Amino acid sequence: xxxxxxxxxxxxxxxxxxxxxxxxxxxxxxxxxxxxxxxxxxxxxxxxxxxxxxxxxxxxxxxxxxxxxxxxxxxxxxxxxxxxxxxxxxxxxxxxxxxxxxxxxxxxxxxxxxxxxxxxxxxxxxxxxxxxxxxxxxxxxxxxxxxxxxxxxxxxxxxxxxxxxxxxxxxxxxxxxxxxxxxxxxxxxxxxxxxxxxxxxxxxxxxxxxxxxxxxxxxxxxxxxxxxxxxxxxxxxxxxxxxxxxxxxxxxxxxxxxxxxxxxxxxxxxxxxxxxxxxxxxxxxxxxxxxxxxxxxxxxxxxxxxxxxxxxxxxxxxxxxxxxxxxxxxxxxxxxxxxxxxxxxxxxxxxxxxxxxxxxxxxxxxxxxxxxxxxxxxxxxxxxxxxxxxxxxxxxxxxxxxxxxxxxxxxxxxxxxxxxxxxxxxxxxxxxxxxxxxxxxxxxxxxx
Amino acid sequence: xxxxxxxxxxxxxxxxxxxxxxxxxxxxxxxxxxxxxxxxxxxxxxxxxxxxxxxxxxxxxxxxxxxxxxxxxxxxxxxxxxxxxxxxxxxxxxxxxxxxxxxxxxxxxxxxxxxxxxxxxxxxxxxxxxxxxxxxxxxxxxxxxxxxxxxxxxxxxxxxxxxxxxxxxxxxxxxxxxxxxxxxxxxxxxxxxxxxxxxxxxxxxxxxxxxxxxxxxxxxxxxxxxxxxxxxxxxxxxxxxxxxxxxxxxxxxxxxxxxxxxxxxxxxxxxxxxxxxxxxx
Numbered sequence: 001x002x003x004x005x006x007x008x009x010x011x012x013x014x015x016x017x018x019x020x021x022x023x024x025x026x027x028x029x030x031x032x033x034x035x036x037x038x039x040x041x042x043x044x045x046x047x048x049x050x051x052x053x054x055x056x057x058x059x060x061x062x063x064x065x066x067x068x069x070x071x072x073x074x075x076x077x078x079x080x081x082x083x084x085x086x087x088x089x090x091x092x093x094x095x096x097x098x099x100x101x102x103x104x105x106x107x108x109x110x111x112x113x114x115x116x117x118x119x120x121x122x123x124x125x126x127x128x129x130x131x132x133x134x135x136x137x138x139x140x141x142x143x144x145x146x147x148x149x150x151x152x153x154x155x156x157x158x159x160x161x162x163x164x165x166x167x168x169x170x171x172x173x174x175x176x177x178x179x180x181x182x183x184x185x186x187x188x189x190x191x192x193x194x195x196x197x198x199x200x201x202x203x204x205x206x207x208x209x210x211x212x213x214x215x216x217x218x219x220x221x222x223x224x225x226x227x228x229x230x231x232x233x234x235x236x237x238x239x240x241x242x243x244x245x246x247x248x249x250x251x252x253x254x255x256x257x258x259x260x261x262x263x264x265x266x267x268x269x270x271x272x273x274x275x276x277x278x279x280x281x282x283x284x285x286x287x288x289x290x291x292x293x294x295x296x297x298x299x300x301x302x303x304x305x306x307x308x309x310x311x312x313x314x315x316x317x318x319x320x321x322x323x324x325x326x327x328x329x330x331x332x333x334x335x336x337x338x339x340x341x342x343x344x345x346x347x348x349x350x351x352x353x354x355x356x357x358x359x360x361x362x363x364x365x366x367x368x369x370x371x372x373x374x375x376x377x378x379x380x381x382x383x384x385x386x387x388x389x390x391x392x393x394x395x396x397x398x399x400x401x402x403x404x405x406x407x408x409x410x411x412x413x414x415x416x417x418x419x420x421x422x423x424x425x426x427x428x429x430x431x432x433x434x435x436x437x438x439x440x441x442x443x444x445x446x447x448x
Numbered sequence: 449x450x451x452x453x454x455x456x457x458x459x460x461x462x463x464x465x466x467x468x469x470x471x472x473x474x475x476x477x478x479x480x481x482x483x484x485x486x487x488x489x490x491x492x493x494x495x496x497x498x499x500x501x502x503x504x505x506x507x508x509x510x511x512x513x514x515x516x517x518x519x520x521x522x523x524x525x526x527x528x529x530x531x532x533x534x535x536x537x538x539x540x541x542x543x544x545x546x547x548x549x550x551x552x553x554x555x556x557x558x559x560x561x562x563x564x565x566x567x568x569x570x571x572x573x574x575x576x577x578x579x580x581x582x583x584x585x586x587x588x589x590x591x592x593x594x595x596x597x598x599x600x601x602x603x604x605x606x607x608x609x610x611x612x613x614x615x616x617x618x619x620x621x622x623x624x625x626x627x628x629x630x631x632x633x634x635x636x637x638x639x640x641x642x643x644x645x646x647x648x649x650x651x652x653x654x655x656x657x658x659x660x661x662x663x664x665x666x667x668x669x670x671x672x673x674x675x676x677x678x679x680x681x682x683x684x685x686x687x688x689x690x691x692x693x694x695x696x697x698x699x700x701x702x703x704x705x706x707x708x709x710x711x712x713x714x715x716x717x718x719x720x721x722x723x724x725x726x727x728x729x
Contacts, residue, residue: 388502393539393586396499397602398527398553407552411543411585418543 040156042087045136050156057152069148072331072363073302074271078245083188083217085157086117090183108423110174111164116181118189119159129170130203136161139194142223142253147275150247154190154219161192164205168198168227175204175233175423182211182218182244189216194223197230197258206422207236214243224252224260228282231259233421237430240268242297249275256282256311263420265430266293266301266322267437273302280307280314280342291320292416292430294437295328295360305334307349309342309375318349321416323409324360325441333365336377343374353383354412356441406438451477451514453531453610453641458509459666460497467493469666470509475610475641480633482644482652482677485663486685491645492536494663495614498643499533500526513610528557530609534599534616541586546598549586550605564605571604575627592619600628603635610641617651629654649677662688 040050062078063070110127113120120134139161146152166172180191197203209220218240226232240246246269254260266272278287293301301324307316322330332351353362366379386408394404413434417427453475460468467490475481485491497504498511500523511518518526541549546568551561572579577597587595596619603611611632617625633655636642644655652660652674660676662669662685669688670676679687 389539390541390544392499392501392523393535393541394544394549394552395523396501396527396533396535397549397606398524398557399549400524400552401522403552403555404524407544407548408541411541414543415585 039085039087043085043157043159045160053146053152053155054157056146057149057156060149060152063148063150068333069275069304071333072329073273074300077271078217078247080153080188080217083186086119086159086184086187086189089119089121089159090117108174108425109177110172111176112179113162113164113177114179114181115160115162115191115193117184117187118157118191120162123162127172127174129166129172130176131163131165131167132176133163133165134160136163136192138163138165138196138225139192139223142194142225143221143249143251147249147277150219151221151249153188154192154221154249157188157219158190158192158221161194163194163196164203165196166198166201166203169200170198171202172204175206177206177208179208179210180218180220182216182240183213185213185215187213187216188219190219190221192221194225195232195234196225197227197232199227200229201227202231204233204421205235206426207234208426209236209238209240209246211240211244214241216244218244218246218248220246220248222248222250224250224262226252226254226258226260226285228256229258230255233261235263235420235422235426236265237422237426238264238266238268238272238274239433240272242268242270242299244269244272246272248273249277251277252279252287254278254280254282254285254287254314257284258282259286261288261290261419261421263290263422264292264303265417265420266291266303267430267433269299269301271300271302273304275304275306277306278308278316279310280316281310282314283311284313284315285311286315288316288419289318289320290416290419291322292413292420292434293320293322293330294413294434295322295324295330296326296437296440297328298326299328300331301328302331303333305332305349307334307336307347309336309338309345309347312342313344314342315346316348317346318351319416319419320351321353321412322351322362323354323356323412323437323441324362325356325437327357327359329361329363331363332381333363333367334379335367335369336379338368338370338372338375338377340371343372345372345375345377347375347377349377349379351381352412354409355383355385356409406435409438410434451530451609451639451641452512453643454510454512455498456510458494458497458511459507460493461505461507462493462503466507467666468497471663471666471668473643473661473668475643477609477639477641478636479659480636480642480644480655480657481659481661482646482655482657483661483663483668484646484649484677484680486689488665489663490666491663492614493666495533495536495612495643495645498526498531498612499523527553527606527608532603532606532608532611534596534603534611534613536615536618538587538595538599540588542588544586546582546584546586546602550602553606567605568601571601571631574604575600575631576624577601593621593624596620596628597624600631604631607635608640610643611635613642613644613646613651615646616644617646617648625651626654649681652677664688664690665693 040054063075065076111125111130114122123132195205295301324330334349336347338345349366351364362383364381366381390408391404455473458471513529554561575597661671
């Protein structure tokens with residue numbers, strides 16, 4: 001296979017992204033990009049670093065949907081001028097920080113960090129084995145150069161970078177909770193999180209992403225660093241209101257014989273996108289990437305994944321499962337790269353999509369780029385309606401059609417949620433949110 | 449009045465091809481009827497049509513269960529009217545547990561679902577179905593034999609009035625077949641009527657069939673007592689074939705990339721017993 005993106009294999013059902021009546025806000029590409037230099041200077045921390053990132057972002061401009069990584073995206077609808085950076089900790093931050101958290105008896109979390117509009121509102125460390133800092137130490141080392149202008153804007157505008165770390169040899173029993181909340185209407189916020197797991201250490205992190213407003217832009221940047229024989233379980237639950245825009249990135253560096261599981265549940269947002277880069281840099285490193293997503297109404301849920309096998313004997317397993325109802329859309333494009341140095345690689349990539357309405361649309365584009373012959377790779381991708389045979393099987397036992405459909409779709413998600421490395425109450429909340437969507441979808445005539 | 453499953457003049461087609469050409473059968477409560485026939489005779493089609501599987505079109509005839517017009521009902525209501533299908537190839541349903549599916553199957557029927565776990569465990573023990581399989585998603589990662597035990601377990605739990613067994617014996621070893629057959633037979637003593645669709649006489653000996661019907665090219669060509677199966681064992685189907693059958697029973701078109709499902713293909717690839725003495729050439 002040659003360099004670049006290789007040959008895309010594509011399955012597509014429903015309307016194409018260019019053919020349908022998409023709500024496109026007017027956008028003048030020649031207008032100066034907000035935020036301004038004054039905005040950047042007003043933020044705490046390393047102004048030089050911010051300015052450099054802002055300069056790069058301005059110079060690069062917003063990505064074009066002509067670029068493979070942004071194909072089918074709604075980036076050409078994004079009008080940065082519409083949003084204003086949140087330049088001071090919002091007044092409501094304290095009250096938002098005290099809002100109740102799912103499944104939160106005190107001892108269930110090793111630490112709870114609340115970030116409001118990118119500003120750290122509270123840090124509550126309950127297990128001294130966990131260290132939480134906000135000075136930005138360690139942030140950027142996994143990310144390296146920003147992949148696009150949105151990430152550079154996030155670097156320029158993040159008021160703080162939360163770093164959660166655990167020292168070598170330490171196993172933290174309870175998970176760490178990081179809550180990010182957007183509270184300013186038409187605000188642009190960039191919560192930054194870096195997780196660092198030392199040698200032989202073990203940590204579980206849960207992110208809960210939410211908003212109290214329905215119209216804001218969030219640019220989350222997450223870095224995950226797992227040292228030799230470390231173990232990190234990371235789960236992000238995105239439950240934004242449906243008017244929100246979110247363009248996020250997760251970048252992971254997985255060291256020798258270490259193991260990462262990074263899971264994402266995407267439920268909200270008008271346009272919610274996540275780019276995941278998983279670099280397996282140490283021999284024997286393992287990285288599992290999981291996602292469950294469920295679009296409805298006019299939502300677009302967009303996922304780009306990069307499984308990058310750098311070292312020998314590395315293992316990656318990706319399972320992304322989603323459903324689209326209403327007029328919603330989902331995009332999955334993923335690339336497995338096996339570098340010449342990565343002999344003995346095992347890499348798997350599976351994306352399955354359920355199309356619950358005629359007007360819903362899902363795109364799935366798996367790609368392989370293999371530069372070493374001693375590898376085992378596979379990819380699978382499907383887009384289709386609820387399986388008629390599964391439905392018939394349940395109906396033949398006496399299960400009414402709508403209930404059968406619900407069982408099949410719930411089961412479809414249960415298969416991936418069972419692998420999410422998050423506490424049961426967090427997963428129950430996701431399952432409930434999926435059930436709510438099923439109520440609406442089944443009511444909207446899935447059974448027809 | 450004894451409960452009856454009455455099939456009269458049933459005609460059905462698949463993708464425009466007529467498979468059933470007028471089937472007449474009456475099964476009464478507690479009776480075991482066998483339907484035997486060569487490959488392509490329409491045996492599996494009959495079971496699918498009775499349960500209302502999508503893709504099968506009824507073009508004539510009636511099916512009634514105690515006078516209730518089954519063909520007018522959607523699949524789930526046929527099940528609730530008392531019909532059960534043991535599938536030849538039970539479908540895997542990822543992420544859906546047996547308990548959840550049976551709970552949904554009994555919801556609204558007036559039966560107490562709180563006793564389901566205990567009932568499932570008792571049924572599992574009766575047929576030697578490993579209890580740890582009860583927590584698996586439906587049929588996922590089960591062997592062919594375990595899938596049939598799972599079907600039989602559900603039959604035991606749901607306690608239907610009539611059961612269609614579509615090749616119960618395929619994929620089952622001798623012990624499993626005996627266990628499943630005994631369970632079905634016990635149900636017949638409590639009034640279950642059985643329509644057993646099969647290639648082989650072995651399951652009939654286990655189930656003690658009352659009546660045997662020979663299905664060829666979509667029609668019942670003969671009916672009789674158990675001795676009919678013995679005659680088949682010795683002579684094959686030749687006595688019931690007509691000249692026009694030769695043309696019709698040529699190689700079946702199999703589109704591996706099309707909508708053909710495994711359920712349409714027999715003999716089964718997982719069948720450990722080979723094509724058997726009655727398979728068509």
